[in-house]
Amino acid sequence: METAEGIRAEIERQRVNFPTSVDVHYPFDTSPFVRLSIEGVVVTLIEAIVLVFLVMYLFLQNIRATIIPTLAIPVVLLGTFAVLGLFGYSINTLTMFGMVLAIGLLVDDAIVVVENVERVMEEEGLGPREATIKSMGEISSALVGITTVLAAVFIPMAFFSGSVGIIYRQFSVTIVTAMILSVLVALVLTPALCVALLRKPKHGVAKATPFRWFNAGFSGFTNIYQRTTHALLRRIAISVVLFIAIAAGVGALFTSLPSAFLPEEDQGRLVTAVQLPPGATADRTRRVLDQVIEHYMTNERDYVEGIFGSVGFSFGGQGQNVATVFVALKDFEQRRTPESSAAAIAQRAMAAFRSISDGRVVALAPPAIPGFGNNSGFDFFLRDTGNAGHEALMAARNQLLGAATQSEKLTGTRPNGQDDTPQFFISIDRDRASALGIELSDIDATLSTAWGGTYVNDFLDRGRVKRVYVQSGAEFRMQPEDFERWHIRNNAGEMVPLSSFSTGDWSFGSPRLERYNGVSAVQLQGSPAAGVSSGQSMEEIDRMVEDLPEGFSHQWTGLSAEERLAGNQALQLYIISVIVVFLALAALYESWTIPFSVMLSVPVGILGALAAASCFGQLNDVYFKVGLLTTIGLTAKNAILIVEFATVEESKGKTLIEATIEAARQRLRPILMTSFAFILGVLPLATASGAGAGSQNSIGIGVMGGMISATLLGIFLIPAVYVATRMLTRMGASRSPRSQPAADAPAK
Known part of the structure; x- marks a missing residue:
């Protein structure tokens, strides 16, 4: 953009020196599309911030509590821009797309903190300071786990090579930076703001009518959710069958979704x-x-x-x-x-x-x-x-072109070159030319000047410098026989006919030498x-x-080579991201059960992303792949919030099912709040139009569909998957030889 602006400014400065008959036009300029694309993403970013604020205010119903997560947005964005500057990145559509995705993500940690502090104050009657201290003890590990998952999903993208790697890398650095700064803000700044801004809730105070309607509806949904979750946990086989059906649907949709490298854009x-x-x-x-x-x-x-x-x-x-x-x-x-x-x-x-x-x-x-x-x-x-x-x-080329014209999947298939043309070859007898006293350089100069023209000097014309070119007249260079009328001066000063030491022949061939x-x-x-x-x-x-x-x-x-490379790398990217997330969770919780149950929830989100892309005619391109990875991380985040609290409740002496139901009830509100905040945060991407809309739609529609599925289906399936995983683990442990006492062990 700076280059384009500098060129325009310099031309405007030089315009005063142009002749009056000369004007300036720009028939080919890519900068307007870039400018409009970035402006569109900036507007999308602002819309996302506003929508996220409204969602938080609807759920928290407290302007003080809503301001706290909102303050995390400028702090994290400022830090992210600083890191991008250190890495040498510019403000472009890729980094700005990463920012829009990060808006819905970076408030998650702060929302979880504020919501839990509010819940502790409401249920236990503690003041802001005491409630914040207790709340941070409950959710700090969950915050670290969420950030670990989201960062682990995107970090492998930064190590891919080629042009696809350049696209992935900018998303990776932007989102990972925002996630790390987000958890730091949630662990350091947000608790301090909770103590400073929150007030102990006053019971009996009437809320506004929209909030009363919302609370009544949410309370009814919570009751339905608890009963449905309890029923699924009592009939775990139904949940297993549902999970298998979802996994099969993911496989079918993924293989049927058409692929592409990048969405087509109207660039003006x-x-x-x-x-x-x-x-x-x-x-x-x-x-x-x-x-x-x-x-x-x-x-x-x-x-x-x-x-x-x-x-x-x-x-x-x-x-x-x-x-x-x-x-x-x-x-x-x-x-x-x-x-x-x-x-x-x-x-x-x-x-x-x-x-x-x-x-x-x-x-x-x-x-x-x-x-x-x-x-x-x-x-x-x-x-x-x-x-x-x-x-x-x-x-072979003509055979392929003929088959392409008969195909209903192709249009406009053509050679990008020129067809074979008649060509006139001049053969120089070097021995005879040398005997006649003619240098080969003089022959080359004569042919070049006669056919193509040669620059000789400049001259002044009414105050302007003009160039002088020498070339054979048109009537002396249009026919092959004109070749016989040319002469070359030899070293004795004599004019020798060109035809005395050269011959001309016609042939038919390609006008250029093509190799790949x-x-x-x-x-x-x-x-x-x-x-x-x-x-x-x-x-x-x-x-x-x-x-x-x-x-x-x-x-x-x-672009076709890049599309093939992106398609070949996609499966590797998904596998590596899933493995890294699994290992990170295993190291964090020192357990195989928790990461396994978290990863089993991922197909729910992927199903929604693939279904949304199929319904709205989207393609499996690079941007959709980024959205799919985002869906994987966010689905795992919801699972962590439930599984983390289920293990805490179980450690208090509750049964597995009781602990899971209680954890699902406690985490329902923050899960819905963070999920809807992200969904509305990417809504401007999904509905974008104009410059750069193809890329925005490709990201927004997939991520939005994935999060809707991960929220509406995931909250029911995640508890069941966790319980099923724990049951299988216990069954395996009970059958393990290590769990049985040795037959010859001495009695104590």
Whole structure:
């Protein structure tokens, strides 16, 4: 952003020196999209803070108690920005997404502290100081456990390599930093604020009508929850069957969810590639270019801000038969309807360009991240690994393109390059040229000057410096026979015909030498059809390549290569995160039962995230994977709150079921409060529109669905899973040989 602003400022300073006929336009500028994306995330961040505050106030019903967790937000965010600065990160969409996710997380610890202090004061009649001291003794280990789980989930992300690792790393550093600072604030600042701000509750004071309605409804729900939990614990087999069904649902949804690398974004611009048959002149190409420009400026005039077209340049190569058009769309504020989106404009353009019979015209959306190719579809190289030759490679390419046109999953599959063209080769007889006294450097200079032109000097024209180029006249360089009319001066000062020591021959071949990883290759691009994900289209290409003759393979590049890498690493990331969380909990509680029961609750949250993504047409992309990891951590957090208190209650002499029911009752309020605070905190992400909305929706919808499932189903299943795990542990211990007295042991 600073670079773009600096360029604009410098051009404005230089504008006074421009001729009056020169104006400045910016046909291709990525900075507006970046600026609008960050502004959108900042607005989302503010909305999340407001919604979290309202949830806390609804549950706590005390402005003093609500202010305490709210104060943790600026303290933690300030510290997080400081750590990001130390790591050299900038304020970008990735770090800001991490901040929005952290908003719902960082208040969790403070909410747990304040809620428990309020409960102790209400139930035991203690003052703020005594209640805070007792409360911190009860929940400090739970706070450390929650932070350990959430940090353990995200830490493995920081060690992944490649472009995916760069994306993951910024999320990891942002969220882990916020979590660590959050627990420090909850252990140090929040108790002090509780003592300073909270007051002993006064009984008999009438609350506002909305609060009375809420309390009545919550009390009724608590009674239903206790009875349902008690029934499930008495019939543990039902809970086991339910858990198996949830696990099966997770497996089915995960395998059926389409994959992608990044969601497509409306970046406010399009790129249109024009390619005519080999040998087409620049004038013929310009006529097609004028048709393309006419379409955008006439049929899409309500949505197009400006156009810049260039003949001779293309992403697939240079030549008279290619052109590129950069289309700048109007601001997002003027394009709020579905038909005004970049994807809709490109789709209409593709339909209109089919009527152009003089060449191939393709409208492309730029990739979500610059530097990974030039379009948002799939991108790969077809490689001649068997060294079959150029003609066989072209035949395999044409076979693949023919199969792609018949597939309903692909659209716009095309070569990103130029077709074979007629070529005129000049062969120099070096021995004869040397005998005639001609240097090879003079031959090169003559050919270069005659065909391409050579810069010789400058001259002044009305106060302006202009360059002088020398080139053969058009009538002397347009035909092959013109080659015989050129002469070169030898070392004796004589003019020697070029034809006396060289010959010209026609051939047919590729205008450029294409290799990929050292192997002859051609680049192919395309897009998934409507309703098809990029992952599904790539699988279709994989299937088609298998039908090609032996000796031909393909290799993904650009965004497609990153998508494959992200998909291959995803399973590793999930497994490592789960193992790290399990080991961290085992070390924290010095038990295998507690971490095992906590991890068994995770499928409940994953089920909700996958179901929400499937219902709203989301894809299994990088952002969704981040949301899935967040869901794993938050589901485990809810389980820790119940399991931790269940072990405490059991140590007081209660039975396993009684302790679990009491723990579930005590922790219901903070679980619901923290869960709804997070759900509403990510609601602006799930409902975002405009610049960067694709990424925000991908994170928000998945996490929101996961937390809703983890809250509404998890609070019932977590106690049952914990009891079932403890029962199995006891059964295993009773059957262990170590638990039985030795037969020959002496009697005491």
